[in-house]
Amino acid sequence: MARSNSHRTQSVRLSIPVLLLSTVSALAQDARLPTISVAGQQPNEDAGLQLAQPAATGSRLGLTPLETPASVEVITEETIRARGYATVTEAVSQAAGISSTADPGNGHSAISTRGFIGHNSLLRLYDGTQMYVGAGTVTFPFDTWTADRIEILRGPASVLYGAGGIGGVVNVVPKKPSATFQNEAMFEFGSNLERHVAAGSGGPINSKVSYRADVSGRKSDGWVDRDETESLVFGLGLRAQASDTLAISLSHDYGYQNPSRYFGTPLINGQLDESIRKKNYNAEDSLIQYRDNWTQLKFEWEASDSVTFNNTLYRLTTNRHWRNIESYSYNAGTGLIDRADALEIAHDQVQYGNRFDATIESSVLGLKNQSAVGLDVNQVDFKYAHNFDNGAALTSVDPFSPQVGLFQSDDPFRPRHQTQTKQYSLFAEDRLSVTDKWTLVGGLRFDHIVLNRDQFDNAANSFEKTFADLTWRAGTVYNLTPDLAVYGQYATATDPVGGILNLSATNRGFTLATGKQTEVGVKQSLMNGRAEWTLAGYHIVKTDITSRVPGNPTLTQQIGEQSTRGVEFATGFDLARDWRLEGNATWLDARFDEFTEAGGASRAGNTPPKVPELLGNLWLTWAFAPEWKARSGVRYVGERYSDNANLNKLPDYTVVDLGLEWTPHKDVSIGFRLYNLFDKVYAETAYNDQQWVLGLPRTAVVSTHVKF
Numbered sequence: 244m245a246r247s248n249s250h251r252t253q254s255v256r257l258s259i260p261v262l263l264l265s266t267v268s269a270l271a272q273d274a275r276l277p278t279i280s281v282a283g284q285q286p287n288e289d290a291g292l293q294l295a296q297p298a299a300t301g302s303r304l305g306l307t308p309l310e311t312p313a314s315v316e317v318i319t320e321e322t323i324r325a326r327g328y329a330t331v332t333e334a335v336s337q338a339a340g341i342s343s344t345a346d347p348g349n350g351h352s353a354i355s356t357r358g359f360i361g362h363n364s365l366l367r368l369y370d371g372t373q374m375y376v377g378a379g380t381v382t383f384p385f386d387t388w389t390a391d392r393i394e395i396l397r398g399p400a401s402v403l404y405g406a407g408g409i410g411g412v413v414n415v416v417p418k419k420p421s422a423t424f425q426n427e428a429m430f431e432f433g434s435n436l437e438r439h440v441a442a443g444s445g446g447p448i449n450s451k452v453s454y455r456a457d458v459s460g461r462k463s464d465g466w467v468d469r470d471e472t473e474s475l476v477f478g479l480g481l482r483a484q485a486s487d488t489l490a491i492s493l494s495h496d497y498g499y500q501n502p503s504r505y506f507g508t509p510l511i512n513g514q515l516d517e518s519i520r521k522k523n524y525n526a527e528d529s530l531i532q533y534r535d536n537w538t539q540l541k542f543e544w545e546a547s548d549s550v551t552f553n554n555t556l557y558r559l560t561t562n563r564h565w566r567n568i569e570s571y572s573y574n575a576g577t578g579l580i581d582r583a584d585a586l587e588i589a590h591d592q593v594q595y596g597n598r599f600d601a602t603i604e605s606s607v608l609g610l611k612n613q614s615a616v617g618l619d620v621n622q623v624d625f626k627y628a629h630n631f632d633n634g635a636a637l638t639s640v641d642p643f644s645p646q647v648g649l650f651q652s653d654d655p656f657r658p659r660h661q662t663q664t665k666q667y668s669l670f671a672e673d674r675l676s677v678t679d680k681w682t683l684v685g686g687l688r689f690d691h692i693v694l695n696r697d698q699f700d701n702a703a704n705s706f707e708k709t710f711a712d713l714t715w716r717a718g719t720v721y722n723l724t725p726d727l728a729v730y731g732q733y734a735t736a737t738d739p740v741g742g743i744l745n746l747s748a749t750n751r752g753f754t755l756a757t758g759k760q761t762e763v764g765v766k767q768s769l770m771n772g773r774a775e776w777t778l779a780g781y782h783i784v785k786t787d788i789t790s791r792v793p794g795n796p797t798l799t800q801q802i803g804e805q806s807t808r809g810v811e812f813a814t815g816f817d818l819a820r821d822w823r824l825e826g827n828a829t830w831l832d833a834r835f836d837e838f839t840e841a842g843g844a845s846r847a848g849n850t851p852p853k854v855p856e857l858l859g860n861l862w863l864t865w866a867f868a869p870e871w872k873a874r875s876g877v878r879y880v881g882e883r884y885s886d887n888a889n890l891n892k893l894p895d896y897t898v899v900d901l902g903l904e905w906t907p908h909k910d911v912s913i914g915f916r917l918y919n920l921f922d923k924v925y926a927e928t929a930y931n932d933q934q935w936v937l938g939l940p941r942t943a944v945v946s947t948h949v950k951f
Contacts, residue, residue: 292308292316292317292768292775292776292777292813292814292815293308293316293317293319294307294308294309294766294767294768294772294775294777295307295309295726295768295772296308296317298311298315298317298394299371299394299414299416300315300368300371300394300395300396300412300414301313301315301394301396301403302403302672302674302684303403303600303602303615303617303670303672304602304613304614304615304672304674304684305602306674306684308766308777309726309728309766309768310674310682310720310728311684311720311730312684312718312719312720312730312731312732312762313396313397313398313718313730313732313734313762314339314396314397314398314762314764314777314779314781314811315394315395315396315397316338316339316394316395316397316813317392317393317394317395318334318335318338318392318393318394318395319391319392320390320391320392320418323387323390323393324948325864325874325902325904326862326874326876326902327900327902327914327916327918327944327946328387329386329387329439329461330351330385330386330387331352331384331385331386331387331390331393331413331415332345332351332352332353332354332385333387334387334393335354335393335395335413336354337860337876337878338395338827339397339777339811339812339813339827339828339829339858339860340356340357340397340809340811340827340829340831340858341354341355341356341395341411341858342354342355342356342855342858342880343355343927343928344360344361344853344928345927345928345936346506346507346928346930346936347502347503347504347505347506347531347565347567347569348379348380348506348565348569348930349361349362349379349380349381350380350381350382350385350533350563351382351385351502351503352367352380352381352382352385353365353379354413355410355853355854355855356397356410356411357397357398357410357411357781357783357807357809357831357833358410358783358805358806358807358809358831358833358851358854359409359410359783359785359805359807359851359854360410360851360852360853360854361379362376362379362380362381362407362742363376363379363407363738363739363741363742364407364408364409364410364738365407365408365410365411365412365413366400366404366407366408366411366412366413367381367412367413367415368404368412368413368414368415369383369384369414369415369417369496369537370414370415370416370417370539371414371416371555371598372539372555372557372596372598373404373405373407373621374559374594375592375594375621375623375664375743375744376407376742376743376744377561377563377590377592377625377627377742377744377745378588378590378627378742378744378745379742379745380563380590382498382500382533382535382561382563383496383498383533383535383537383559383561384415384417384476384496384498384535384537385474385476385498385500386459386461386474386476386498388429388441388443388457388459388476389417389418389443389457389459389476389478389496390415390416390417390418391416391417391418391419392416393413393414393415393416394413394414394416395411395412395413395414396411396412396414397410397411397779397811398410398411398732398734398760398762398781398783399714399716399734399735399736399758399759399760399783400412400736401688401690401712401714401734401735401736401737401738401758402670402686402687402688402714402715402716402734402735402736403670403672403686403688405619405666405668405688405690406690406692406710406712406737406738406739406743406755407737407738407739408736408738409736409737409738409756409758409760409783409785410783417478417480417494417496418443418445418455418457418478418480419445419455419480419482419492420445420446420453420454420455420480420481420482420492421445421446421447421453421455422446422447422453423446423447424444424445424446424447425443425444425445425446425950426442426443426444426445426446426950426951427442427443427444427948427949427950427951428440428441428442428443428948428949428951429441429442429946429947429948429949430946430947431944431945431946431947432944432945432946433463433942433943433944433945434941434942434943434944435463435464435465435466435942436462436463436464437461437462437463437942437944438461438462438463439459439460439461439462439946440459440460441457441458441459441460442457442458443455443456443457443458444456444457451483451484451485452481452482452483452484453481453482454479454480454481454482455478455479455480456478456479456480457476457477457478457479458475458476458477458478459474459475459476460473460474460475460476461473461474461475465503465505466521466939466940466942467503467505467521467522467523468521468522468523469504469523469525469527469647470503470504470505470523471501472500472501472502472503473500473501474498474499474500474501474502475497475498475499476496476497476498476499477496477497478494478495478496478497479494479495479496480492480493480494480495481493481494488544488545488546489542489543489544489545490542490543490544491540491541491542491543492539492540492541492543493539493540493541494537494538494539494541495536495537495538495539496535496536496537496538497534497535497536497537498533498534498535498536499533499534499535500531500532500533501531501532502531502533503531504523504525504529504530504531504567505523505525505936506524506525506567506569506570506571506930506934506936507571507929507930507931507934507935507936507937508520508522508571508934508935508936508937509524509571509572509573509580509642509933509934510573510933510934510935511573511642512573512575513933515924515926515935516642517924518643519642519643520924520937520940521940522642522643522645523645523647524568524571524580524582524640524645524647525567525568525569525647526566526567526568526585526647526648526649526650527647527648527649527650528566528649528650529566529567529568529650530564530565530566530567531564531565531566531567532562532563532564533561533562533563533564534560534561534562534563535559535560535561535562536558536559536560536561537557537558537559538557538558538559539555539556539557540555540556540557541553541554541555541556542554542555548604549603549604549605550601550602550603550604551601551602552599552600552601553598553599553600553601553602554597554598554599555597555598555599556596556597557594557595557596557597557598558593558594558595559592559593559594559595560592560593560594561590561591561592561593561594562589562590562591562592563588563589563590563592564587564588564589564590565586565587565588565589566586566587566650567585567586567650568582568583568584568585568586568638568647568650569583569584569585569586569930570582570583570584570930570931570934571934572933572934573642573933574639577639578642579639579640579641579642580639580640580641580642580645581637581638581639582637582638582639582640583637584631585630585638585650585651585652586629586630586631586652587629587630587650587652587656588627588628588629588630588631589626589627589628589629589656590625590626590627591625591626591628592623592624592625592626592744593623593624594621594622594623594624595621595622596619596620596621596622596666597618597619597620598617598618598619598620599617599618600615600616600617600618600670601615601616601617602614602615603615603616607675610675610676610677611675611676612673612674612675612676613673613674614671614672614673614674615670615671615672615673616669616670616671616672617669617670617671618667618668618669618670619666619667619668619670620666620667621664621665621666621667622663622664622665622666623662623663623664623666623744624661624662624663624664625661625662625663625664625744625745626658626660626661627658627659627660627661627662627745628656628657628658628659629656629659630652630654630655630656630657631654638651658699659698659699659700660696660697660698660699660704661696661697661699662694662695662696662697662744662745662746663694663695664692664693664694664695664743664744665692665693666690666691666692666693667690667691668688668689668690668691669688669689670686670687670688670689671686671687671688672684672685672686672687673685673686679722680721680722680723681719681720681721681722682719682720682721683717683718683719684716684717684718684719684720684732685715685716685717685718686715686716687713687714687715688713688714688715689711689712689713690710690711690712690713690714690737691709691710691711692709692710692711692743693707693708693709693710694707694708694709694710694743694744694746695707696708696746696748696751698748703748704747704748706748706751708746708751710743710754710755712737712755712757714734714735714736714737715734715735716732716733716734716735717732717733717734718730718731718732718733718734719731719732726767726768726769727765727766727767728765728766728767729763729764729765730763730764730765730766731761731762731763731764732760732761732762732763733759733760733761733762734759734760734762735757735758735759736757736758736759736760736785737755737756737757737758738755738756738757738758738785739755739756740753740754740755740756740787740788740789740801749799750789753787753789753801754787754801755787756785756786756787756788756801757785757786757787758783758784758785758786759783759784760781760782760783760784761781761782762779762780762781762782763779763780763781764777764778764779764780765777765778766778769816770816770817773816773817774814774815774816774817775814775815775816776812776813776814776815776816777811777812777813777814778810778811778812779810779811779812780808780809780810780811781807781808781809781811782806782807782808783806783807784804784805784806784836785804785805785806786803786804787801787802787803788801788803788804788805788838789801789803790802790803790837790838790839791839791840791841791842791843792839793839793843793845794843796839796840796841796842796843797841802837803835803836803837803838803839804835804836804837804838805833805834805835805836805838805851806833806834806836807831807832807833807834808831808832809829809830809831809832809833810829810830810831811827811828811829812827812828812829813826813827814826814827821865821866821867822863822864822865822866823863823864824861824862824863825861825862826859826860826861826862827858827859827860828858828859829857829858829859830856830857831854831856832856833850833851833854833856834847834848834849834850834851835847835848835849835850835851835887838887840887840888844888846887846888846889849884849887849888849889850883850884850889851884851887852883852884852885852886852887852929853883853884853885853928853929854883854884855880855881855882855883855895856881856882857879857880857881857895858879858880858881859877859878859879860876860877860878860879861876861877862874862875862876862877863875863876870905870906870907871903871904871905871906872903872904872906873901873902873903873904874901874902874903874904875899875900875901875902876899876900876902877897877898877899877900878897878898879895879896879897880895880896880897881895882894882895883929885929885931885932886932890932891929891932891933893926893928893929893935894925894926896923896925896926896938897923898918898919898921898923898925898938899919899920899921900916900917900918900919900920901916901917901920902914902915902916902917903915903916910949910950910951911947911948911949911950912947912948913945913946913947914945914946914947914948915943915944915945915946916943916944916946917941917942917943917944918939918941918942918943918944919938919939919940919941919942920941921941922940922941923938924937924940925937925938926938
């Protein structure tokens with residue numbers, strides 16, 4: 244994990260026609276993407292865009308995406324299974340406008356959307372609750388097996404979830420106890436010796452109590468040298484219907500990971516040498532380990548036909564440990580790979596809190612009205628240990644036959660500081676039906692945050708900091724027909740500078756960065772949901788980002804600005820009786836409007852790192868015979884830069900996946916998936932300017948899924 248957990252990126256401007264041509268032509272050339280499912284009668288595993296189904300992430304009022312004046316996307320469990328998404332990051336990086344910037348430093352979970360990257364700007368939620376970000380890293384949830392669906396809200400979300408989320412929100416909604424018995428199991432085996440065994444069960448215990456239990460274990464030898472991985476997740480939930488109007492739910496989720504310790508491949512003389520594609524330059528005894536526990540107690544009370552109260556009490560514990568040699572660069576003089584940043588880092592994080600809200604249906608001047616009011620309270624204790632105050636000795640290895648040795652550091656690993664963050668917020672949301680076709684939606688939130696930092700080795704860097712901010716949004720939806728809506732929205736947001744939990748003494752004088760977005764769009768559902776499409780255009784401006792002062796580059800102030808303009812399109816429809824096509828395409832123009840780096844260099848007009856300005860996905864399913872389906876998926880990611888100066892570029896890439904599924908029985912399916920069909924060598928992201936994190940090579944997976 245790098246000291247700042249920051250990453251550099253790249254992007255390039257192309258055009259939507261070029262994207263569509265390139266993704267189609269990739270089917271005959273080289274590329275990658277996950278798989279999809281569908282057949283003429285809207286196959287069960289293909290859930291479409293879900294425009295008519297309620298999605299809690301975009302509103303607290305139980306609105307559907309069609310009723311919400313914002314970009315909301317739902318990835319269902321059926322879609323996850325059909326396309327073979329193993330991780331949450333893999334699933335969401337196929338959604339419209341999203342690309343992966345995951346690496347070991349950010350918990351393999353960071354993404355980019357609408358011109359912004361990182362967990363502070365793109366919030367991760369579990370069952371509607373924000374996972375507070377410790378030093379740029381979020382590690383839970385990660386496995387898709389326990390997910391009922393993944394909901395994505397694009398654009399500022401501070402008015403719903405507090406500081407952060409200027410680019411969007413990812414909310415993983417877990418499977419819940421059910422009133423009917425549901426049992427399933429999955430077995431998978433892959434060409435990199437991937438092994439996956441999972442099982443789930445749910446149903447009634449008696450007439451009042453139901454349960455849900457899930458477990459998933461994964462192991463792999465990895466596709467680079469010495470990179471064995473393993474993970475385990477477990478979830479258990481109980482729901483008691485205490486009365487006709489009161490339900491009580493208790494759940495606990497556990498996640499353990501020994502993820503990939505591959506920090507990337509160094510460029511040689513500025514070029515990628517494919518012969519070292521699978522070399523791992525990390526230490527022999529390198530270590531990455533995460534443990535997460537999430538406990539939740541929920542009350543749902545229907546006080547009357549028009550008033551509902553919800554209260555959720557929760558506790559999250561997270562322990563993370565890294566011990567790695569992270570940075571690699573080619574030395575032209577010696578012909579060796581110089582290795583630096585021998586870092587050992589640990590996070591000990593505890594978050595507990597309570598969320599209460601009331602939803603009310605009423606009449607205002609004779610007009611139908613829905614409203615929600617509530618209170619969020621959180622406390623997060625965060626302890627940070629590391630070894631990098633004095634740096635570590637530089638070591639060098641042969642690029643082609645590296646003798647990596649053991650981890651060594653010149654500085655002792657020990658606790659350095661701890662923080663305690665206390666937060667409360669008051670929020671309100673309202674939806675007024677002006678007519679049967681026209682609605683107004685607004686929201687308001689006040690956040691108050693107090694951070695206390697204790698610096699163990701330097702008391703002068705201990706401090707207390709208070710943040711208090713008000714965010715709001717106002718939007719409207721007009722239904723041209725019951726299934727065709729146009730919308731517009733204006734929203735404000737706040738974004739922490741460098742993260743709240745790990746706020747440094749250097750940044751303690753800064754306020755939260757602020758943002759605003761204007762968005763307009765169209766959504767339509769046709770043929771009972773078998774054809775859907777959405778189109779959104781937006782403009783986001785983020786101000787108060789830290790920038791060096793022109794004329795005095797040693798001084799940092801909040802005088803910078805970054806903005807993005809973009810268009811997102813998504814669709815899914817039946818081509819013919821046995822064919823279905825789904826896809827999305829995104830174009831954006833992201834830039835620094837005002838930003839100066841150390842040394843006085845202005846980056847105004849440059850594209851922020853790791854932001855592709857063109858993205859696209861296509862999925863095709865063909866039910867070519869009874870009990871048989873063939874699937875293909877194509878993903879295109881445009882060029883990106885890995886530095887603010889836009890001097891180092893990551894090439895664009897296209898990747899193709901294929902799948903075949905046989906269903907000999909309605910409750911049994913046997914599948915074969917081939918990822919990266921043409922074995923494309925591509926950079927998924929960059930760890931630094933001369934170190935690329937390469938994507939998965941060609942990999943085959945066989946799976947069996949059984950319901951009983």
